Amino acid sequence: MCLAIPAKIIEISTENDNLALVDVAGVRRHVDLGLLEDDRPKPGDWVLIHVGYAMTKISEQDATEQMRILEMLGESEAAMQEVRGYGSENAERKPVT
Amino acid sequence: MAPKTRFHDPQIEMAHGAGGKASRRLIEGLFVPLLYETSSEPLGDAARVYLNGAPLAITTDSFVVRPLVFPGGSIGELAVNGTVNDLAVSGAKAETLVVAFVLEAGLPTEILRAEIQAMAAAAQKAGVRIVGGDTKVVEHGKADSMYISTTGIGAPISGITVDPASVRRGDKVLVSGPIGDHGITILLARGELDLEADLRSDTRSVLPLVEAMARAAGPSIRWMRDPTRGGVATSLNELARDCGLGVVLRDDAIPVRDAVRGACELLGLDPLHIANEGQLLAVMGAEGADAALHALHQTHGGEEARIIGEIQDQPAGSVLVTTRYGGTRIVDMLVGDPLPRIC
Amino acid sequence: MKYVDEFRSPELISKTAEEIRRLADPNRRYRLMEICGGHTHAIYRFGLGDVLPPNIELIHGPGCPVCVLPMGRIDAGLAAAARPGTIFAAFGDMMRVPGTQGSPLEHKARGMDVRIVYSPSDALKLAKANPEKQVLFFAIGFETTAPSTALTLQHAKKEGVPNFFVFCNHITINPAIRAILNSPDMRLDGFIGPGHVSTVIGCRPYEWIAKDQNKPIVVSGFEPLDLLQSIVMLLRQLRNGEAKVENQYKRVVAWEGNKVALRAMEDVFELRPHFEWRGLGSIPESALRLREKYAEWDAELQFDIPGIRVTDPEAAQCGEVLRGILKPAQCRLFGRECTPERPVGALMVSSEGSCAAYYNYEHRKTAPLTTIEAPA
Numbered sequence: 070m071c072l073a074i075p076a077k078i079i080e081i082s083t084e085n086d087n088l089a090l091v092d093v094a095g096v097r098r099h100v101d102l103g104l105l106e107d108d109r110p111k112p113g114d115w116v117l118i119h120v121g122y123a124m125t126k127i128s129e130q131d132a133t134e135q136m137r138i139l140e141m142l143g144e145s146e147a148a149m150q151e152v153r154g155y156g157s158e159n160a161e162r163k164p165v166t
Numbered sequence: 167m168a169p170k171t172r173f174h175d176p177q178i179e180m181a182h183g184a185g186g187k188a189s190r191r192l193i194e195g196l197f198v199p200l201l202y203e204t205s206s207e208p209l210g211d212a213a214r215v216y217l218n219g220a221p222l223a224i225t226t227d228s229f230v231v232r233p234l235v236f237p238g239g240s241i242g243e244l245a246v247n248g249t250v251n252d253l254a255v256s257g258a259k260a261e262t263l264v265v266a267f268v269l270e271a272g273l274p275t276e277i278l279r280a281e282i283q284a285m286a287a288a289a290q291k292a293g294v295r296i297v298g299g300d301t302k303v304v305e306h307g308k309a310d311s312m313y314i315s316t317t318g319i320g321a322p323i324s325g326i327t328v329d330p331a332s333v334r335r336g337d338k339v340l341v342s343g344p345i346g347d348h349g350i351t352i353l354l355a356r357g358e359l360d361l362e363a364d365l366r367s368d369t370r371s372v373l374p375l376v377e378a379m380a381r382a383a384g385p386s387i388r389w390m391r392d393p394t395r396g397g398v399a400t401s402l403n404e405l406a407r408d409c410g411l412g413v414v415l416r417d418d419a420i421p422v423r424d425a426v427r428g429a430c431e432l433l434g435l436d437p438l439h440i441a442n443e444g445q446l447l448a449v450m451g452a453e454g455a456d457a458a459l460h461a462l463h464q465t466h467g468g469e470e471a472r473i474i475g476e477i478q479d480q481p482a483g484s485v486l487v488t489t490r491y492g493g494t495r496i497v498d499m500l501v502g503d504p505l506p507r508i509c
Numbered sequence: 510m511k512y513v514d515e516f517r518s519p520e521l522i523s524k525t526a527e528e529i530r531r532l533a534d535p536n537r538r539y540r541l542m543e544i545c546g547g548h549t550h551a552i553y554r555f556g557l558g559d560v561l562p563p564n565i566e567l568i569h570g571p572g573c574p575v576c577v578l579p580m581g582r583i584d585a586g587l588a589a590a591a592r593p594g595t596i597f598a599a600f601g602d603m604m605r606v607p608g609t610q611g612s613p614l615e616h617k618a619r620g621m622d623v624r625i626v627y628s629p630s631d632a633l634k635l636a637k638a639n640p641e642k643q644v645l646f647f648a649i650g651f652e653t654t655a656p657s658t659a660l661t662l663q664h665a666k667k668e669g670v671p672n673f674f675v676f677c678n679h680i681t682i683n684p685a686i687r688a689i690l691n692s693p694d695m696r697l698d699g700f701i702g703p704g705h706v707s708t709v710i711g712c713r714p715y716e717w718i719a720k721d722q723n724k725p726i727v728v729s730g731f732e733p734l735d736l737l738q739s740i741v742m743l744l745r746q747l748r749n750g751e752a753k754v755e756n757q758y759k760r761v762v763a764w765e766g767n768k769v770a771l772r773a774m775e776d777v778f779e780l781r782p783h784f785e786w787r788g789l790g791s792i793p794e795s796a797l798r799l800r801e802k803y804a805e806w807d808a809e810l811q812f813d814i815p816g817i818r819v820t821d822p823e824a825a826q827c828g829e830v831l832r833g834i835l836k837p838a839q840c841r842l843f844g845r846e847c848t849p850e851r852p853v854g855a856l857m858v859s860s861e862g863s864c865a866a867y868y869n870y871e872h873r874k875t876a877p878l879t880t881i882e883a884p885a
Contacts, residue, residue: 072434072547073653073705075512094428094510096354096363101630103660104770115512117708117761120600120650121360121628122657125708125767127512131760139521139734142528142741179618187850359627428510433627434601434860484873490519491526493556493733495870501849502605502614 073119075127076100078112091118171195183230185395185441186500190404210328211391212256212320223258225249226317232310234277236355238347238366241314242284244443247369248394249318250292254373255390255446257326257380263289263318265299270309277311292371294318323377325384330408333388338455339413339475342375342446342468343368345398346426349440354429361432363425368444375446375468382461386454391447396500399438401447402485403499413485415475415497420487438487439500449477512760516732517555525737526560532744539565541743542833543701544686545651546573546861547731553870555733565740568833569866571685572703574649575602575859576831577786578678581817583608586647586676587616589812596622596639598632599647605858609819612858613647629661629675636665636673643672645808648679653705655679655797656770659777662799665806676808677798680784682706683714684795688786690722694834699743701736702728704758709774711766715754723752730758777803787821787855788828827854830863837864838872 076091076098087102089110101122102109108126110116116123173195181188212225229245250260265285269278289296347368354361372392379387389409391401398420402413422430422437430437444467450458455473462468485497533539543549549569552558558567571577587608590597597613604614604625617623622642626632632646648658658675665673682703689695702715707728718726725746729739739757746753756762777800784796799807808814821827825847826840837843837856847853849865856862860869 073708074431075510077511093432095423095425096361096428096432098359098361098432101628101657101660104656104767104773107769117705119705120654120657121630122660124653124656124705124770125761125763128760132512132515135738135757135760136515136521139525139738142521142524177618179615181614181850358625360631424510431510431513481873486874489556491522491560491733493522493559494874495554495556496873498849498869 073117073124075115076118078110078114078116080112089123091116091123093118181502183395184500184503186400186439186502188502189396190499210256211252212258214256214322221322222319223253223256223322224317224319225252225256226315227252228313228315230310230313231352233352233355234281234311236367237351239369239443240281240284241312242281243288243369245314245316246285246288246292246294246296247371247443249316250294250371250373251392251444251446253318253320254371254376255328255392257328257376257387257390258320258322259373259377260292260294260318260320262295262297263316265296265317266315267299267301268309268313269301269303270306270311271303272306273311281312281314288371292373323380326376326380326387328387328390330389330405333405333409333411333449333477334451335411335477335479336452337388337449337477338452338473339402339415339477340448340450340455340459340462341398341421341472341474342372342462343444343470344421344423344426345393345442345445346422346430346437346440348443349397350426350429352441353433359433361429363429365423365425365429368442370444370467372444372446375462375465378461378465378468379448379450379458383450383454383457386451386458387448388451389449393442393445393447395441397437397439397441398447399436399485399497400499403497405449406483406485409477410482412478412481412483413475414478415485415487417487417489419472419474421470421472436497438497452476513732516730516734518734522560522733522737525734525741528741529565529737529744530562532741532748533562533565534748535564537564539699539744539747540568540697541565541699541701541740542568542570542689542697543729543736544570544572544682545703545706546576546859547705548701548703548729548736549573549863550861550866551731551733551736553866555736556870557733557736558871560737561740567701568697569830569863570689570700570833571786571789571831572651572682572706573856573859573861573863574651574654574678574680575606576827576854576856576862577680577685577788578606578649578855579785579787579819580608580821581785581819582678583613584610584817584819585814586645586808587613587621588817589676589808589814590616590621590623590645592643592812594642596624596635596642596644597647598624598626598635598644600627600649601625602859602861603647603649605852606855607852607858629658630664633661633665633670633673636670640672643674645812646673646675648675648677650679651682651703651706652679652709652774655778656709656767656773659773662777662803662806663773666803671805674806674808674811675799676812676814677778679778679797680786681780681795681797682710684792685786685789686715686718688789688792689832690718690724692832692834695832697724698747699724700726701739701743702726702754704728704730704735704762707756707758707762707766709767709770712754712756712762712764713766719752719754725752725755727755727757728762730761776800785818788831822853825854827856830856837867840864844868844872
């Protein structure tokens with residue numbers, strides 16, 4: 070709800086394994102991993118950061134899945150246009166279910 | 167014509183120096199009524215005066231940047247380039263500068279020497295002579311090490327007239343390169359936010375870019391500005407107010423480096439509000455816009471110039487940014503100082 | 510930028526907007542509330558109002574922790590920090606919020622040592638770097654931010670830092686939602702649920718909204734595609750006569766939330782019996798304070814904090830805007846006495862406040878766009 074953005078873990082501090090260097094589009098900052106001690110991220114993982122703390126890991130799988138669902142919205146429309154194209158110009162546009 | 171403002175603030179705040187709305191109120195509400203002759207001319211980056219009939223452009227600027235030295239430059243360079251640029255965007259070539267220093271007692275000579283050297287180098291690069299100056303020293307604890315003021319005079323570049331009243335619907339808005347580099351570099355260089363990035367200030371003279379545009383499409387130049395404090399948004403809002411038309415920008419056309427975008431996302435800032443020290447904003451008549459853009463691309467330092475928008479009737483007096491999917495938002499002048507938004 | 514740019518794809522945004530138009534019953538008006546201030550800001554920033562059909566109205570909820578903080582709390586924090594040798598540290602959002610004697614920034618101009626911090630841990634660092642001073646960290650935020658304050662206090666305790674204090678204004682989201690739903694003048698069809706609060710508390714705490722109030726709620730991300738997809742999901746539920754909790758923001762929100770964060774909050778904080786919210790009045794068990802074992806770091810115990818109760822200026826209608834009854838432009842003071850430059854209420858200062866968002870992004874537009882541009 071507050072400003073939290075995705076960042077990539079570059080490295081974990083050698084002095085304090087709760088401190089990590091993260092990268093946001095080329096900007097680097099240290100963040101505290103204390104809220105992720107049950108599921109420690111490693112370099113290369115993406116996390117959501119907020120006020121200097123990593124809140125959760127970002128699931129690449131869920132993100133990809135979500136994009137797929139969204140892309141399918143368009144696909145249904147394309148499918149419908151196909152149907153309309155086969156001589157059903159008089160068919161009403163029904164909401165996609 | 168800008169509405170009459172009155173300055174009612176009981177004390178001066180940092181915001182009054184930030185280049186945004188508060189600065190505007192201070193200038194229009196306090197300085198103009200008391201210091202300037204009644205003039206219907208909108209306030210520009212430099213003033214046009216006549217000395218024995220010969221036109222001259224004159225401008226002044228002070229530099230209070232902290233830290234003094236940062237990736238890409240230092241206060242000395244800003245002091246030279248800033249004034250050269252103010253003259254350049256008002257259509258004049260800077261000839262000479264005078265400089266005033268306010269130095270803090272205790273300032274190591276090494277630091278001062280480095281800044282003087284930086285100024286000398288910048289002046290040489292910009293083709294301008296420093297012909298005089300003044301120095302004052304104040305007690306330790308004042309002046310943040312050093313403040314520098316420069317005043318420059320120059321001769322108008324033939325073929326250019328800069329006047330917001332000449333701006334018309336259909337004119338194009340150009341920017342010379344990526345925005346936000348300087349302001350974010352300074353913010354990071356302060357070291358208070360534990361942020362690091364490979365960013366440098368873009369401080370440089372924009373005169374070569376102005377001259378290139380003048381050669382290619384001089385008669386099409388309507389308006390120019392160097393978007394310093396307050397950023398592109400503030401400069402364009404001033405234009406919109408002065409010409410009474412709308413400035414409509416395309417979000418995806420505005421060049422911003424990744425690191426600036428990333429820092430702005432992290433801090434909740436808008437790159438359009440961040441200061442630049444080596445960029446040029448111009449409004450060109452549509453007939454000359456492509457030629458101007460081409461000329462910039464052929465000029466060293468102008469390779470990343472883009473057409474970022476155009477002038478329309480609406481929203482009158484305001485700046486609108488549109489996205490490719492049809493979303494729009496108004497971009498106002500900067501209010502206050504860019505503060506990291508967190509929550 | 511990864512995990513950002515993909516969710517701003519113009520093609521997919523257009524497609525999702527098309528789906529919304531297909532799903533929205535043209536004979537029906539939809540009133541959907543986005544609870545959280547970050548969503549309000551995103552909606553305006555991305556101009557999403559322009560891509561929605563006119564029969565979908567987005568009502569702004571009270572989920573902006575700066576906006577709901579009563580002026581008295583700001584006054585109290587600043588009064589405490591007036592003690593010589595004190596550094597007042599807060600997030601950037603707090604700096605221009607008006608108290609009766611001025612904002613923190615105005616206090617800074619008058620000589621108070623006021624610092625902006627990005628993180629509570631920065632405030633703790635400040636304390637360690639300035640052992641002869643006291644640092645008063647003005648903590649605000651919902652459950653998104655409270656765990657970070659909690660962790661910072663745990664560090665402070667573990668390291669025995671004697672000069673770090675927290676003035677705690679953390680609040681919880683559910684009581685605010687309850688207050689909205691209990692409002693007699695409120696008619697809502699569904700909720701766009703808080704995104705980042707939910708990374709901490711999960712989705713379970715919203716089940717009562719679906720079960721008892723029979724309203725659908727979709728926990729949403731903050732990118733344009735997230736918000737639009739959430740609206741699609743809400744419209745589908747409404748069309749099917751359903752009311753359930755759904756999670757659109759799966760890539761960061763787990764149904765059970767973040768247990769470590771919840772444990773840290775449980776260790777450090779307890780619920781206050783009641784707390785005053787601007788515009789919503791006193792709400793029981795809606796705010797946090799430090800537990801007794803953290804008393805040494807509790808600014809309310811270690812400083813003279815006056816119990817200041819300040820009512821909003823009469824003319825200001827912050828409460829009604831917060832409850833979604835009035836649109837920002839309908840407040841008497843909007844755009845005149847109250848502007849982002851001269852804010853009367855916090856909704857005009859906080860970039861998540863609906864008044865600031867509307868003023869900064871919207872109110873000088875003329876005709877709203879009614880067509881969607883084809884992708885270039």
